Amino acid sequence: MSNPSEPGHGRPEPGLSAIMSERRRLTNLAYRLLGSLADAEDVVQETYARWYAMSPQRQEAIDSPGAWLTTVAGRICLDLLGSARARRERYVGQWIPEPLPDRTEWISGRPGAGTVDPADRVTLDESVSMAFLVVLDAMTPAERVAFILHDVFRYPFAEVAEIVGRTPAACRQLAASARRRVRTPQPDAASAARRAEIVRDFKQAWEAKDIDALIGLLDPEVTATGDGGGLANAAPHPIEGAGQVARFFVDRSVAGAGVALVERTVNGQPGLVARLDGVTVSVMAFDVTGNRIQHIWAVLNPDKLRSWTAG
Known part of the structure:
Protein backbone atom coordinates (compact mmCIF):
# COMPACT_ATOMS: atom_id res chain seq x y z
CA MET A 1 0.00 0.00 0.00
CA VAL A 182 -21.99 14.53 6.06
CA ARG A 183 -22.86 18.16 5.57
CA THR A 184 -19.60 19.71 4.44
CA PRO A 185 -19.42 23.46 5.09
CA GLN A 186 -17.22 25.67 2.94
CA PRO A 187 -15.93 28.26 5.41
CA ASP A 188 -14.15 31.43 4.35
CA ALA A 189 -12.49 34.18 6.34
CA ALA A 190 -15.74 36.12 6.67
CA SER A 191 -17.80 33.15 7.84
CA ALA A 192 -15.11 32.16 10.34
CA ALA A 193 -15.12 35.67 11.74
CA ARG A 194 -18.90 35.62 11.88
CA ARG A 195 -18.89 32.32 13.79
CA ALA A 196 -16.53 33.80 16.33
CA GLU A 197 -18.75 36.85 16.67
CA ILE A 198 -21.84 34.71 17.29
CA VAL A 199 -20.04 32.66 19.95
CA ARG A 200 -18.92 35.92 21.60
CA ASP A 201 -22.49 37.22 21.55
CA PHE A 202 -23.65 33.94 23.12
CA LYS A 203 -21.06 34.33 25.89
CA GLN A 204 -22.14 37.89 26.64
CA ALA A 205 -25.84 37.01 26.61
CA TRP A 206 -25.22 34.05 28.92
CA GLU A 207 -23.22 36.15 31.36
CA ALA A 208 -25.96 38.80 31.31
CA LYS A 209 -28.68 36.13 31.75
CA ASP A 210 -30.42 37.72 28.75
CA ILE A 211 -32.78 34.96 27.64
CA ASP A 212 -34.20 36.93 24.72
CA ALA A 213 -30.72 37.58 23.33
CA LEU A 214 -29.86 33.90 23.70
CA ILE A 215 -33.02 32.84 21.86
CA GLY A 216 -32.15 35.26 19.08
CA LEU A 217 -28.78 33.55 18.61
CA LEU A 218 -30.16 30.01 18.59
CA ASP A 219 -31.74 28.10 15.75
CA PRO A 220 -35.36 27.24 16.66
CA GLU A 221 -34.41 23.54 16.58
CA VAL A 222 -31.07 23.92 18.36
CA THR A 223 -29.74 20.97 20.37
CA ALA A 224 -27.47 21.24 23.41
CA THR A 225 -25.65 18.11 24.61
CA GLY A 226 -23.52 17.71 27.72
CA ASP A 227 -20.97 14.99 28.50
CA GLY A 228 -20.13 14.52 32.17
CA GLY A 229 -19.28 10.83 31.98
CA GLY A 230 -20.69 10.31 35.46
CA LEU A 231 -17.80 12.40 36.84
CA ALA A 232 -19.37 15.85 36.44
CA ASN A 233 -22.93 17.15 36.54
CA ALA A 234 -24.43 17.27 33.05
CA ALA A 235 -27.92 16.96 31.58
CA PRO A 236 -28.57 13.24 31.00
CA HIS A 237 -30.27 13.87 27.66
CA PRO A 238 -29.88 16.47 24.88
CA ILE A 239 -31.93 19.64 25.32
CA GLU A 240 -33.86 20.72 22.23
CA GLY A 241 -35.45 23.98 21.10
CA ALA A 242 -34.27 27.56 21.41
CA GLY A 243 -36.46 28.40 24.40
CA GLN A 244 -35.48 25.30 26.37
CA VAL A 245 -31.77 25.68 25.63
CA ALA A 246 -31.77 29.38 26.49
CA ARG A 247 -33.57 28.70 29.78
CA PHE A 248 -31.12 25.90 30.60
CA PHE A 249 -28.13 28.22 30.27
CA VAL A 250 -29.80 31.10 32.10
CA ASP A 251 -30.66 28.78 34.98
CA ARG A 252 -27.01 27.75 35.12
CA SER A 253 -25.58 31.22 34.87
CA VAL A 254 -21.85 31.58 35.38
CA ALA A 255 -22.27 35.08 36.81
CA GLY A 256 -21.35 35.18 40.49
CA ALA A 257 -20.40 31.48 40.53
CA GLY A 258 -16.68 32.12 40.35
CA VAL A 259 -16.54 30.69 36.84
CA ALA A 260 -14.49 32.48 34.20
CA LEU A 261 -15.82 32.05 30.67
CA VAL A 262 -13.21 32.59 27.97
CA GLU A 263 -13.24 32.39 24.18
CA ARG A 264 -10.98 29.67 22.86
CA THR A 265 -10.48 27.59 19.75
CA VAL A 266 -12.07 24.15 20.12
CA ASN A 267 -11.23 21.62 17.40
CA GLY A 268 -10.26 24.45 15.10
CA GLN A 269 -13.54 26.35 15.60
CA PRO A 270 -14.61 29.23 17.88
CA GLY A 271 -15.66 27.86 21.26
CA LEU A 272 -15.84 28.63 24.96
CA VAL A 273 -13.96 27.30 27.97
CA ALA A 274 -15.26 27.56 31.55
CA ARG A 275 -12.67 27.69 34.33
CA LEU A 276 -13.22 27.53 38.06
CA ASP A 277 -10.33 28.57 40.28
CA GLY A 278 -8.02 28.27 37.29
CA VAL A 279 -9.11 24.71 36.43
CA THR A 280 -10.90 23.95 33.17
CA VAL A 281 -14.28 22.47 34.06
CA SER A 282 -16.06 22.63 30.69
CA VAL A 283 -15.21 23.01 27.02
CA MET A 284 -17.99 24.05 24.65
CA ALA A 285 -18.05 23.57 20.90
CA PHE A 286 -20.60 25.18 18.58
CA ASP A 287 -22.06 24.40 15.19
CA VAL A 288 -23.00 27.72 13.61
CA THR A 289 -24.94 27.81 10.35
CA GLY A 290 -25.74 31.18 8.84
CA ASN A 291 -26.35 33.46 11.80
CA ARG A 292 -27.72 30.87 14.22
CA ILE A 293 -26.28 28.25 16.54
CA GLN A 294 -27.59 24.81 15.60
CA HIS A 295 -25.72 22.63 18.08
CA ILE A 296 -23.86 23.12 21.35
CA TRP A 297 -21.63 20.39 22.78
CA ALA A 298 -20.34 20.82 26.33
CA VAL A 299 -17.68 18.41 27.57
CA LEU A 300 -17.46 18.35 31.37
CA ASN A 301 -15.93 14.91 31.88
CA PRO A 302 -12.54 15.73 33.47
CA ASP A 303 -10.96 12.70 31.81
CA LYS A 304 -11.54 14.43 28.46
CA LEU A 305 -10.17 17.80 29.59
CA ARG A 306 -6.63 16.77 30.46
CA SER A 307 -5.18 18.46 27.38
CA TRP A 308 -6.45 21.91 28.40
CA THR A 309 -4.39 24.41 30.33
CA ALA A 310 -5.32 25.20 33.88
CA GLY A 311 -5.14 28.93 33.29
Missing part, protein backbone atom coordinates in the same frame (compact mmCIF):
# COMPACT_ATOMS: atom_id res chain seq x y z
CA SER A 2 1.39 3.41 -0.93
CA ASN A 3 1.68 6.33 1.45
CA PRO A 4 -0.34 9.31 0.17
CA SER A 5 1.55 11.64 2.49
CA GLU A 6 4.77 11.11 0.52
CA PRO A 7 5.48 11.52 -3.19
CA GLY A 8 6.16 8.45 -5.23
CA HIS A 9 5.84 4.84 -4.31
CA GLY A 10 9.42 4.05 -3.37
CA ARG A 11 10.49 2.80 -0.02
CA PRO A 12 11.16 5.57 2.54
CA GLU A 13 14.67 5.93 3.87
CA PRO A 14 15.06 3.21 6.53
CA GLY A 15 15.94 3.99 10.11
CA LEU A 16 14.43 5.35 13.30
CA SER A 17 13.85 8.88 12.01
CA ALA A 18 11.95 7.66 8.94
CA ILE A 19 9.75 5.40 11.04
CA MET A 20 9.07 7.99 13.73
CA SER A 21 8.26 10.64 11.12
CA GLU A 22 5.02 8.75 10.50
CA ARG A 23 3.77 9.49 14.04
CA ARG A 24 1.97 12.72 13.19
CA ARG A 25 0.04 11.19 10.29
CA LEU A 26 -0.88 8.15 12.38
CA THR A 27 -2.11 10.37 15.23
CA ASN A 28 -4.17 12.45 12.82
CA LEU A 29 -5.72 9.31 11.37
CA ALA A 30 -6.45 7.63 14.71
CA TYR A 31 -7.98 10.75 16.29
CA ARG A 32 -10.39 11.19 13.38
CA LEU A 33 -11.32 7.52 13.52
CA LEU A 34 -11.80 7.33 17.30
CA GLY A 35 -12.69 10.87 18.43
CA SER A 36 -10.30 10.53 21.36
CA LEU A 37 -6.75 11.85 21.52
CA ALA A 38 -5.97 9.54 24.43
CA ASP A 39 -7.14 6.50 22.46
CA ALA A 40 -5.34 7.75 19.35
CA GLU A 41 -2.06 7.98 21.22
CA ASP A 42 -2.58 4.46 22.57
CA VAL A 43 -3.20 3.19 19.02
CA VAL A 44 0.00 4.81 17.77
CA GLN A 45 1.96 3.34 20.68
CA GLU A 46 0.58 -0.12 19.95
CA THR A 47 1.35 0.26 16.25
CA TYR A 48 4.98 1.10 16.95
CA ALA A 49 5.17 -1.71 19.52
CA ARG A 50 4.15 -4.18 16.81
CA TRP A 51 6.73 -2.76 14.42
CA TYR A 52 9.58 -3.09 16.90
CA ALA A 53 8.39 -6.54 17.95
CA MET A 54 9.39 -7.78 14.49
CA SER A 55 12.87 -8.97 13.74
CA PRO A 56 15.15 -6.70 11.70
CA GLN A 57 14.87 -9.19 8.85
CA ARG A 58 11.07 -8.92 8.78
CA GLN A 59 11.30 -5.13 8.95
CA GLU A 60 13.72 -5.07 6.02
CA ALA A 61 11.33 -7.22 3.99
CA ILE A 62 8.57 -4.59 4.18
CA ASP A 63 8.66 -2.42 1.07
CA SER A 64 6.87 0.58 2.62
CA PRO A 65 7.12 0.88 6.42
CA GLY A 66 4.80 3.90 6.34
CA ALA A 67 2.11 1.92 4.56
CA TRP A 68 2.58 -0.97 6.98
CA LEU A 69 2.17 1.33 9.99
CA THR A 70 -0.98 2.87 8.49
CA THR A 71 -2.50 -0.54 7.81
CA VAL A 72 -1.83 -1.74 11.34
CA ALA A 73 -3.11 1.49 12.94
CA GLY A 74 -6.23 1.41 10.77
CA ARG A 75 -7.00 -2.19 11.73
CA ILE A 76 -6.49 -1.45 15.44
CA CYS A 77 -8.89 1.49 15.14
CA LEU A 78 -11.41 -0.66 13.30
CA ASP A 79 -11.31 -3.21 16.12
CA LEU A 80 -11.73 -0.48 18.74
CA LEU A 81 -14.66 1.03 16.87
CA GLY A 82 -16.29 -2.38 16.72
CA SER A 83 -16.24 -2.65 20.52
CA ALA A 84 -17.09 1.01 21.11
CA ARG A 85 -20.85 0.49 21.02
CA ALA A 86 -20.67 -1.93 23.94
CA ARG A 87 -18.50 0.52 25.88
CA ARG A 88 -20.92 3.35 25.15
CA GLU A 89 -23.76 1.34 26.66
CA ARG A 90 -21.88 1.48 29.96
CA TYR A 91 -21.03 5.17 29.61
CA VAL A 92 -22.97 7.46 31.94
CA GLY A 93 -24.96 10.07 30.02
CA GLN A 94 -24.14 11.38 26.56
CA TRP A 95 -20.81 10.69 24.85
CA ILE A 96 -19.05 13.54 22.99
CA PRO A 97 -15.67 13.27 21.24
CA GLU A 98 -12.69 14.54 23.21
CA PRO A 99 -12.19 18.27 22.45
CA LEU A 100 -8.86 19.46 21.09
CA PRO A 101 -7.34 22.79 22.10
CA ASP A 102 -5.37 25.14 19.93
CA ARG A 103 -1.64 24.43 20.27
CA THR A 104 -1.24 27.51 22.49
CA GLU A 105 -3.73 26.01 24.96
CA TRP A 106 -2.26 22.53 25.21
CA ILE A 107 -0.78 20.97 28.31
CA SER A 108 0.08 17.34 28.81
CA GLY A 109 -2.00 15.45 31.32
CA ARG A 110 -0.86 11.99 30.32
CA PRO A 111 1.93 10.27 32.26
CA GLY A 112 5.04 9.82 30.19
CA ALA A 113 3.83 12.11 27.42
CA GLY A 114 7.08 14.03 27.52
CA THR A 115 7.48 17.45 25.99
CA VAL A 116 6.06 16.65 22.56
CA ASP A 117 2.93 18.69 21.91
CA PRO A 118 0.19 16.42 20.49
CA ALA A 119 -1.57 19.55 19.24
CA ASP A 120 1.36 19.87 16.86
CA ARG A 121 0.54 16.40 15.58
CA VAL A 122 -3.18 16.90 14.93
CA THR A 123 -4.09 19.17 12.03
CA LEU A 124 -6.99 21.37 13.13
CA ASP A 125 -9.16 21.54 10.03
CA GLU A 126 -12.80 20.87 9.14
CA SER A 127 -12.28 17.13 9.52
CA VAL A 128 -11.78 17.53 13.28
CA SER A 129 -14.59 20.01 13.92
CA MET A 130 -16.94 18.76 16.61
CA ALA A 131 -19.85 18.79 14.16
CA PHE A 132 -17.90 16.54 11.79
CA LEU A 133 -16.76 14.14 14.52
CA VAL A 134 -20.28 13.77 15.88
CA VAL A 135 -21.53 12.78 12.41
CA LEU A 136 -18.66 10.31 12.09
CA ASP A 137 -19.66 8.76 15.39
CA ALA A 138 -23.06 7.83 13.96
CA MET A 139 -21.46 5.77 11.17
CA THR A 140 -20.71 2.08 11.27
CA PRO A 141 -17.03 1.30 11.97
CA ALA A 142 -16.44 0.19 8.37
CA GLU A 143 -18.15 3.31 6.97
CA ARG A 144 -16.08 5.57 9.18
CA VAL A 145 -12.77 3.94 8.31
CA ALA A 146 -13.47 3.81 4.57
CA PHE A 147 -14.69 7.41 4.51
CA ILE A 148 -11.80 8.88 6.53
CA LEU A 149 -9.13 6.95 4.66
CA HIS A 150 -10.50 7.80 1.22
CA ASP A 151 -12.18 11.21 1.53
CA VAL A 152 -9.91 12.80 4.15
CA PHE A 153 -6.56 11.06 3.66
CA ARG A 154 -7.03 10.31 -0.07
CA TYR A 155 -6.16 6.64 -0.01
CA PRO A 156 -7.38 4.78 -3.11
CA PHE A 157 -10.08 2.21 -2.47
CA ALA A 158 -7.76 -0.65 -3.37
CA GLU A 159 -5.59 0.31 -0.39
CA VAL A 160 -8.58 1.03 1.88
CA ALA A 161 -9.77 -2.51 1.16
CA GLU A 162 -6.56 -3.92 2.66
CA ILE A 163 -7.36 -2.25 5.98
CA VAL A 164 -11.12 -2.75 6.08
CA GLY A 165 -10.95 -6.33 4.86
CA ARG A 166 -13.53 -5.89 2.10
CA THR A 167 -13.39 -5.50 -1.66
CA PRO A 168 -12.59 -2.10 -3.21
CA ALA A 169 -16.14 -1.97 -4.59
CA ALA A 170 -17.59 -2.57 -1.12
CA CYS A 171 -15.34 0.14 0.34
CA ARG A 172 -16.51 2.54 -2.36
CA GLN A 173 -20.11 1.85 -1.31
CA LEU A 174 -19.23 2.32 2.37
CA ALA A 175 -17.65 5.70 1.68
CA ALA A 176 -20.61 6.77 -0.46
CA SER A 177 -23.02 5.82 2.32
CA ALA A 178 -20.95 7.76 4.85
CA ARG A 179 -20.70 10.76 2.52
CA ARG A 180 -24.48 11.10 2.42
CA ARG A 181 -24.49 11.69 6.17
Whole structure:
Protein backbone atom coordinates (compact mmCIF):
# COMPACT_ATOMS: atom_id res chain seq x y z
CA MET A 1 0.00 0.00 0.00
CA SER A 2 1.39 3.41 -0.93
CA ASN A 3 1.68 6.33 1.45
CA PRO A 4 -0.34 9.31 0.17
CA SER A 5 1.55 11.64 2.49
CA GLU A 6 4.77 11.11 0.52
CA PRO A 7 5.48 11.52 -3.19
CA GLY A 8 6.16 8.45 -5.23
CA HIS A 9 5.84 4.84 -4.31
CA GLY A 10 9.42 4.05 -3.37
CA ARG A 11 10.49 2.80 -0.02
CA PRO A 12 11.16 5.57 2.54
CA GLU A 13 14.67 5.93 3.87
CA PRO A 14 15.06 3.21 6.53
CA GLY A 15 15.94 3.99 10.11
CA LEU A 16 14.43 5.35 13.30
CA SER A 17 13.85 8.88 12.01
CA ALA A 18 11.95 7.66 8.94
CA ILE A 19 9.75 5.40 11.04
CA MET A 20 9.07 7.99 13.73
CA SER A 21 8.26 10.64 11.12
CA GLU A 22 5.02 8.75 10.50
CA ARG A 23 3.77 9.49 14.04
CA ARG A 24 1.97 12.72 13.19
CA ARG A 25 0.04 11.19 10.29
CA LEU A 26 -0.88 8.15 12.38
CA THR A 27 -2.11 10.37 15.23
CA ASN A 28 -4.17 12.45 12.82
CA LEU A 29 -5.72 9.31 11.37
CA ALA A 30 -6.45 7.63 14.71
CA TYR A 31 -7.98 10.75 16.29
CA ARG A 32 -10.39 11.19 13.38
CA LEU A 33 -11.32 7.52 13.52
CA LEU A 34 -11.80 7.33 17.30
CA GLY A 35 -12.69 10.87 18.43
CA SER A 36 -10.30 10.53 21.36
CA LEU A 37 -6.75 11.85 21.52
CA ALA A 38 -5.97 9.54 24.43
CA ASP A 39 -7.14 6.50 22.46
CA ALA A 40 -5.34 7.75 19.35
CA GLU A 41 -2.06 7.98 21.22
CA ASP A 42 -2.58 4.46 22.57
CA VAL A 43 -3.20 3.19 19.02
CA VAL A 44 0.00 4.81 17.77
CA GLN A 45 1.96 3.34 20.68
CA GLU A 46 0.58 -0.12 19.95
CA THR A 47 1.35 0.26 16.25
CA TYR A 48 4.98 1.10 16.95
CA ALA A 49 5.17 -1.71 19.52
CA ARG A 50 4.15 -4.18 16.81
CA TRP A 51 6.73 -2.76 14.42
CA TYR A 52 9.58 -3.09 16.90
CA ALA A 53 8.39 -6.54 17.95
CA MET A 54 9.39 -7.78 14.49
CA SER A 55 12.87 -8.97 13.74
CA PRO A 56 15.15 -6.70 11.70
CA GLN A 57 14.87 -9.19 8.85
CA ARG A 58 11.07 -8.92 8.78
CA GLN A 59 11.30 -5.13 8.95
CA GLU A 60 13.72 -5.07 6.02
CA ALA A 61 11.33 -7.22 3.99
CA ILE A 62 8.57 -4.59 4.18
CA ASP A 63 8.66 -2.42 1.07
CA SER A 64 6.87 0.58 2.62
CA PRO A 65 7.12 0.88 6.42
CA GLY A 66 4.80 3.90 6.34
CA ALA A 67 2.11 1.92 4.56
CA TRP A 68 2.58 -0.97 6.98
CA LEU A 69 2.17 1.33 9.99
CA THR A 70 -0.98 2.87 8.49
CA THR A 71 -2.50 -0.54 7.81
CA VAL A 72 -1.83 -1.74 11.34
CA ALA A 73 -3.11 1.49 12.94
CA GLY A 74 -6.23 1.41 10.77
CA ARG A 75 -7.00 -2.19 11.73
CA ILE A 76 -6.49 -1.45 15.44
CA CYS A 77 -8.89 1.49 15.14
CA LEU A 78 -11.41 -0.66 13.30
CA ASP A 79 -11.31 -3.21 16.12
CA LEU A 80 -11.73 -0.48 18.74
CA LEU A 81 -14.66 1.03 16.87
CA GLY A 82 -16.29 -2.38 16.72
CA SER A 83 -16.24 -2.65 20.52
CA ALA A 84 -17.09 1.01 21.11
CA ARG A 85 -20.85 0.49 21.02
CA ALA A 86 -20.67 -1.93 23.94
CA ARG A 87 -18.50 0.52 25.88
CA ARG A 88 -20.92 3.35 25.15
CA GLU A 89 -23.76 1.34 26.66
CA ARG A 90 -21.88 1.48 29.96
CA TYR A 91 -21.03 5.17 29.61
CA VAL A 92 -22.97 7.46 31.94
CA GLY A 93 -24.96 10.07 30.02
CA GLN A 94 -24.14 11.38 26.56
CA TRP A 95 -20.81 10.69 24.85
CA ILE A 96 -19.05 13.54 22.99
CA PRO A 97 -15.67 13.27 21.24
CA GLU A 98 -12.69 14.54 23.21
CA PRO A 99 -12.19 18.27 22.45
CA LEU A 100 -8.86 19.46 21.09
CA PRO A 101 -7.34 22.79 22.10
CA ASP A 102 -5.37 25.14 19.93
CA ARG A 103 -1.64 24.43 20.27
CA THR A 104 -1.24 27.51 22.49
CA GLU A 105 -3.73 26.01 24.96
CA TRP A 106 -2.26 22.53 25.21
CA ILE A 107 -0.78 20.97 28.31
CA SER A 108 0.08 17.34 28.81
CA GLY A 109 -2.00 15.45 31.32
CA ARG A 110 -0.86 11.99 30.32
CA PRO A 111 1.93 10.27 32.26
CA GLY A 112 5.04 9.82 30.19
CA ALA A 113 3.83 12.11 27.42
CA GLY A 114 7.08 14.03 27.52
CA THR A 115 7.48 17.45 25.99
CA VAL A 116 6.06 16.65 22.56
CA ASP A 117 2.93 18.69 21.91
CA PRO A 118 0.19 16.42 20.49
CA ALA A 119 -1.57 19.55 19.24
CA ASP A 120 1.36 19.87 16.86
CA ARG A 121 0.54 16.40 15.58
CA VAL A 122 -3.18 16.90 14.93
CA THR A 123 -4.09 19.17 12.03
CA LEU A 124 -6.99 21.37 13.13
CA ASP A 125 -9.16 21.54 10.03
CA GLU A 126 -12.80 20.87 9.14
CA SER A 127 -12.28 17.13 9.52
CA VAL A 128 -11.78 17.53 13.28
CA SER A 129 -14.59 20.01 13.92
CA MET A 130 -16.94 18.76 16.61
CA ALA A 131 -19.85 18.79 14.16
CA PHE A 132 -17.90 16.54 11.79
CA LEU A 133 -16.76 14.14 14.52
CA VAL A 134 -20.28 13.77 15.88
CA VAL A 135 -21.53 12.78 12.41
CA LEU A 136 -18.66 10.31 12.09
CA ASP A 137 -19.66 8.76 15.39
CA ALA A 138 -23.06 7.83 13.96
CA MET A 139 -21.46 5.77 11.17
CA THR A 140 -20.71 2.08 11.27
CA PRO A 141 -17.03 1.30 11.97
CA ALA A 142 -16.44 0.19 8.37
CA GLU A 143 -18.15 3.31 6.97
CA ARG A 144 -16.08 5.57 9.18
CA VAL A 145 -12.77 3.94 8.31
CA ALA A 146 -13.47 3.81 4.57
CA PHE A 147 -14.69 7.41 4.51
CA ILE A 148 -11.80 8.88 6.53
CA LEU A 149 -9.13 6.95 4.66
CA HIS A 150 -10.50 7.80 1.22
CA ASP A 151 -12.18 11.21 1.53
CA VAL A 152 -9.91 12.80 4.15
CA PHE A 153 -6.56 11.06 3.66
CA ARG A 154 -7.03 10.31 -0.07
CA TYR A 155 -6.16 6.64 -0.01
CA PRO A 156 -7.38 4.78 -3.11
CA PHE A 157 -10.08 2.21 -2.47
CA ALA A 158 -7.76 -0.65 -3.37
CA GLU A 159 -5.59 0.31 -0.39
CA VAL A 160 -8.58 1.03 1.88
CA ALA A 161 -9.77 -2.51 1.16
CA GLU A 162 -6.56 -3.92 2.66
CA ILE A 163 -7.36 -2.25 5.98
CA VAL A 164 -11.12 -2.75 6.08
CA GLY A 165 -10.95 -6.33 4.86
CA ARG A 166 -13.53 -5.89 2.10
CA THR A 167 -13.39 -5.50 -1.66
CA PRO A 168 -12.59 -2.10 -3.21
CA ALA A 169 -16.14 -1.97 -4.59
CA ALA A 170 -17.59 -2.57 -1.12
CA CYS A 171 -15.34 0.14 0.34
CA ARG A 172 -16.51 2.54 -2.36
CA GLN A 173 -20.11 1.85 -1.31
CA LEU A 174 -19.23 2.32 2.37
CA ALA A 175 -17.65 5.70 1.68
CA ALA A 176 -20.61 6.77 -0.46
CA SER A 177 -23.02 5.82 2.32
CA ALA A 178 -20.95 7.76 4.85
CA ARG A 179 -20.70 10.76 2.52
CA ARG A 180 -24.48 11.10 2.42
CA ARG A 181 -24.49 11.69 6.17
CA VAL A 182 -21.99 14.53 6.06
CA ARG A 183 -22.86 18.16 5.57
CA THR A 184 -19.60 19.71 4.44
CA PRO A 185 -19.42 23.46 5.09
CA GLN A 186 -17.22 25.67 2.94
CA PRO A 187 -15.93 28.26 5.41
CA ASP A 188 -14.15 31.43 4.35
CA ALA A 189 -12.49 34.18 6.34
CA ALA A 190 -15.74 36.12 6.67
CA SER A 191 -17.80 33.15 7.84
CA ALA A 192 -15.11 32.16 10.34
CA ALA A 193 -15.12 35.67 11.74
CA ARG A 194 -18.90 35.62 11.88
CA ARG A 195 -18.89 32.32 13.79
CA ALA A 196 -16.53 33.80 16.33
CA GLU A 197 -18.75 36.85 16.67
CA ILE A 198 -21.84 34.71 17.29
CA VAL A 199 -20.04 32.66 19.95
CA ARG A 200 -18.92 35.92 21.60
CA ASP A 201 -22.49 37.22 21.55
CA PHE A 202 -23.65 33.94 23.12
CA LYS A 203 -21.06 34.33 25.89
CA GLN A 204 -22.14 37.89 26.64
CA ALA A 205 -25.84 37.01 26.61
CA TRP A 206 -25.22 34.05 28.92
CA GLU A 207 -23.22 36.15 31.36
CA ALA A 208 -25.96 38.80 31.31
CA LYS A 209 -28.68 36.13 31.75
CA ASP A 210 -30.42 37.72 28.75
CA ILE A 211 -32.78 34.96 27.64
CA ASP A 212 -34.20 36.93 24.72
CA ALA A 213 -30.72 37.58 23.33
CA LEU A 214 -29.86 33.90 23.70
CA ILE A 215 -33.02 32.84 21.86
CA GLY A 216 -32.15 35.26 19.08
CA LEU A 217 -28.78 33.55 18.61
CA LEU A 218 -30.16 30.01 18.59
CA ASP A 219 -31.74 28.10 15.75
CA PRO A 220 -35.36 27.24 16.66
CA GLU A 221 -34.41 23.54 16.58
CA VAL A 222 -31.07 23.92 18.36
CA THR A 223 -29.74 20.97 20.37
CA ALA A 224 -27.47 21.24 23.41
CA THR A 225 -25.65 18.11 24.61
CA GLY A 226 -23.52 17.71 27.72
CA ASP A 227 -20.97 14.99 28.50
CA GLY A 228 -20.13 14.52 32.17
CA GLY A 229 -19.28 10.83 31.98
CA GLY A 230 -20.69 10.31 35.46
CA LEU A 231 -17.80 12.40 36.84
CA ALA A 232 -19.37 15.85 36.44
CA ASN A 233 -22.93 17.15 36.54
CA ALA A 234 -24.43 17.27 33.05
CA ALA A 235 -27.92 16.96 31.58
CA PRO A 236 -28.57 13.24 31.00
CA HIS A 237 -30.27 13.87 27.66
CA PRO A 238 -29.88 16.47 24.88
CA ILE A 239 -31.93 19.64 25.32
CA GLU A 240 -33.86 20.72 22.23
CA GLY A 241 -35.45 23.98 21.10
CA ALA A 242 -34.27 27.56 21.41
CA GLY A 243 -36.46 28.40 24.40
CA GLN A 244 -35.48 25.30 26.37
CA VAL A 245 -31.77 25.68 25.63
CA ALA A 246 -31.77 29.38 26.49
CA ARG A 247 -33.57 28.70 29.78
CA PHE A 248 -31.12 25.90 30.60
CA PHE A 249 -28.13 28.22 30.27
CA VAL A 250 -29.80 31.10 32.10
CA ASP A 251 -30.66 28.78 34.98
CA ARG A 252 -27.01 27.75 35.12
CA SER A 253 -25.58 31.22 34.87
CA VAL A 254 -21.85 31.58 35.38
CA ALA A 255 -22.27 35.08 36.81
CA GLY A 256 -21.35 35.18 40.49
CA ALA A 257 -20.40 31.48 40.53
CA GLY A 258 -16.68 32.12 40.35
CA VAL A 259 -16.54 30.69 36.84
CA ALA A 260 -14.49 32.48 34.20
CA LEU A 261 -15.82 32.05 30.67
CA VAL A 262 -13.21 32.59 27.97
CA GLU A 263 -13.24 32.39 24.18
CA ARG A 264 -10.98 29.67 22.86
CA THR A 265 -10.48 27.59 19.75
CA VAL A 266 -12.07 24.15 20.12
CA ASN A 267 -11.23 21.62 17.40
CA GLY A 268 -10.26 24.45 15.10
CA GLN A 269 -13.54 26.35 15.60
CA PRO A 270 -14.61 29.23 17.88
CA GLY A 271 -15.66 27.86 21.26
CA LEU A 272 -15.84 28.63 24.96
CA VAL A 273 -13.96 27.30 27.97
CA ALA A 274 -15.26 27.56 31.55
CA ARG A 275 -12.67 27.69 34.33
CA LEU A 276 -13.22 27.53 38.06
CA ASP A 277 -10.33 28.57 40.28
CA GLY A 278 -8.02 28.27 37.29
CA VAL A 279 -9.11 24.71 36.43
CA THR A 280 -10.90 23.95 33.17
CA VAL A 281 -14.28 22.47 34.06
CA SER A 282 -16.06 22.63 30.69
CA VAL A 283 -15.21 23.01 27.02
CA MET A 284 -17.99 24.05 24.65
CA ALA A 285 -18.05 23.57 20.90
CA PHE A 286 -20.60 25.18 18.58
CA ASP A 287 -22.06 24.40 15.19
CA VAL A 288 -23.00 27.72 13.61
CA THR A 289 -24.94 27.81 10.35
CA GLY A 290 -25.74 31.18 8.84
CA ASN A 291 -26.35 33.46 11.80
CA ARG A 292 -27.72 30.87 14.22
CA ILE A 293 -26.28 28.25 16.54
CA GLN A 294 -27.59 24.81 15.60
CA HIS A 295 -25.72 22.63 18.08
CA ILE A 296 -23.86 23.12 21.35
CA TRP A 297 -21.63 20.39 22.78
CA ALA A 298 -20.34 20.82 26.33
CA VAL A 299 -17.68 18.41 27.57
CA LEU A 300 -17.46 18.35 31.37
CA ASN A 301 -15.93 14.91 31.88
CA PRO A 302 -12.54 15.73 33.47
CA ASP A 303 -10.96 12.70 31.81
CA LYS A 304 -11.54 14.43 28.46
CA LEU A 305 -10.17 17.80 29.59
CA ARG A 306 -6.63 16.77 30.46
CA SER A 307 -5.18 18.46 27.38
CA TRP A 308 -6.45 21.91 28.40
CA THR A 309 -4.39 24.41 30.33
CA ALA A 310 -5.32 25.20 33.88
CA GLY A 311 -5.14 28.93 33.29
